Amino acid sequence: MSHKSNKGGIMRYLNWIVVLFVVFFFFPMAAVAGNLDSPAAPTNPASAMYTMQDVYNLIDDGTEGTKRGGAFTEPGAGPTSTGKTLDDLYNLASERSRAAKTGQTTFYKTGDDGDLQKGVDWPTPRFTDNTGSGAGTVTDNLTGFMWAKDANAAGLKTWDGALAYCNDLILGGHDDWRLPNVKELLSLVDFGKNDPALPGGHPFDNVQAGLLAFYGSSTTNHGNTAHAWHVYMHSGNVDSIGKGPIPILHVWPVRGGQ
DSSP states (O other), X not given: OOXXXXXXXXXXXXXXXXXXXXXXXXXXXXXXXXXXXXXXXXXXXXXXXXXXXXXXXXXXXXXXXXXXXXXXXXXXXXXXXXXXXXXXXXXXXXHHTSXXXXXXXXXXXXXXXXXHOOSBOOOSSSEEEOOGGGTTEEEETTTXXXXXXXXXXXXXXXHHHHHHHHHHOOBTTBOOOBOOOHHHHXXXXXXXXXXXXXXXXXXXXXXXXXXXXXXXXXXXXXXXXXXXXXXXXXXXEEEEEEOSSSOOBBOOOEEOOO
């Protein structure tokens, strides 16, 4: 038998291997994959996706996103500087999952708060005094909460009155204001300051810091449900006081958060 005949037999053998490979590999794979359709809306709504900006906003200030359920289309332009990266999400999640520094820097004894100063660093600037359509509001860049700039616009209220005032408030283009819970109020406190116990250079107006500077919270005292917790802005103390009938609580509306 000639070398030419041997070569022809080998080629036919290789061709059969290729045919069998296609039949037993690609055809089953095509059956599993299904038909390739043109881009369209997801058939399962649960498969729609949030953007990284949505995730960032949810961690930052509790703003809920909307899943993209429409047809898939090519982006009209490349990414811009307003987008968020995975690094942005990681850093923000790290900050929000740990307690912030208290603000106390004075050293009294080894191992105390002023010595160790543990916690997440405060951003610079700590607060943003909003302008334009958001005038009259201040954003805390540490927590993402938005606060009324005037810390005494409501005057003195009972607990019910404080809740109603915040629920009905429209300020800075927003209507989702509420009476803060006690931890949210405490997030404003600088334990290295007093009279008022707020970070230096804060932009708020009319902060009450006298002997009756009780800022009411929405949190009820579980041990005495006729009382609600408040923060004493003169020193940052927390205590509870009767919900009424005497209007004795200052009101500091907040919005945002999770």
